[in-house]
Amino acid sequence: MRHRGKDLTHMTLRRKPSLRPWAQFAIRMLVLFSLLVLIIGFHWIERDSLHDNYDGEVNFTDVLYFTMISATTTGYGDIVPVTAKARLFDALIVTPIRIFFILVLAGTAYTFVIKKTWNNWVMKRIQRNLCDHIILAGHGVSNSKALDELLTRGVDPRTLVVIDPDPEALDRASECGVAVLQGDASRDETLRAAHVERAKALLISAGRDDSAILIVLTARKLSDKVNISVTIREGDNEDIARQAGADTVINPVSFAGLLLASSLQGPYRAEYLADLATSEGKVMLRERSITREEVGKPMNEIVTGQPVRLLRNGMPFAHDSAAALSLQEGDWILEIVDSA
Structure with a gap:
């Protein structure tokens, strides 16, 4: 049987065995x-x-x-x-x-x-040998997309660890070649088993804000170095997540609302913003530290891409601000570059 010209004979149903x-x-x-x-x-x-x-x-x-x-x-x-x-x-x-x-x-x-x-x-x-790896706590919609994006960007699947209490979610993740760990990421022993203290980053998408914040607290207690990114659905909980120790807080609901509002001012604005966020688009937003050769130069002389923001001591500055007239050692920039 063919559907719209595509051969579907290779597609088969898959169901978890009912017997232990x-x-x-x-x-x-x-x-x-x-x-x-x-x-x-x-x-x-x-x-x-x-x-x-x-x-x-x-x-x-x-x-x-x-x-x-x-x-x-x-x-x-x-x-x-x-x-x-x-x-x-x-x-x-x-x-x-x-x-x-x-x-x-x-x-x-x-x-x-x-x-x-x-x-x-x-x-x-x-x-036992895990080091400088990336941990994904939860394999729901957000983290499954994050996993796909990481693999698309060339991240070695052997450096990725997915934690989830659902064995079916772990089965889906393991098909990508990553290591999986069944357990509750809010518990000390689970994050210790994943060696969060040696991890480079922790991406949290728990589905519930209280669970996500609890994971942030647990991870930050075990490691003060790991970079923690977390998805929070309620705006009131964003500050709580930051106070708990999250480095980056992402509100997918708010971001979706911004895309919807942008679409009213032009049909291509939302498409361009989505293009910036994925490596499969024509352009992408890159964050990097400035090189030694760029110290002292104004930001508008950056030649590696189109600079849009300066980050100095954790504070953002516009590309045309006074701070951007002379780059300093330790500065970071956001720039738009070709994906290719």
Whole structure:
């Protein structure tokens, strides 16, 4: 089936399994046990079709032994089927079951033992060596977009860690190749496990302002160096988030309102503002520290882009202000540059 010229055959539904791992394991073992009971039952009923080369008699212990050996290996030849009916049963029923046993047992060992052990070892090694990484607390709409943007800008996914209590959200994040950690980011042990004290930045999008501010407080208590950015929905909570220790507070609701208002004054204003915010646009807004060669020069002589704002000691100045007439060491500038 085609829809508007696009092939949709590659799209498949995906749903989290309803059974827990222990339940899946129990079902596999139950299936194997049921097949063993079936084979034992047939061999016991048809025990006269078997011959024991050791003592010539076939009892229940011999039947149980022969079933287990024939279901897991090709047998040792000490007990053999001697009638056509028994041989056909072993050839057409027991042999496929033997192959099924091997596949199920190997798959179970890999899924529940080897894979889990290997993944745990790899994750512990990655966790132990985390440094200068970026932590995303919450993988909702905002942070999922932030993750996509970071990857688009060329950030190494191995330097990203996503924290979320929802395993489905972590599954989506892990598909991008980033490390994930299931837990509550407002708790000390969760942020310690993510080594927030060695992180370069923490991006918080918790969905609720109280949860986001609590994460800010916890992170700032554990690290006074990490750069914290947080999304806050209520304007009254922005100052609280800054007092809690956030370096950057973003209100997506207010920003969306500004874009809507701008669209009334021209159809391209909102598009240009959105273009500035993403690396996929034609232009982008870049923040950088000035170089040694730029010290003492006026801001309007910047040649790397179009300067729009000067940042000095945390205070913003317009590009045509008196402060912008002579750049000082430690100044930062915002400039508009080509994305390419």
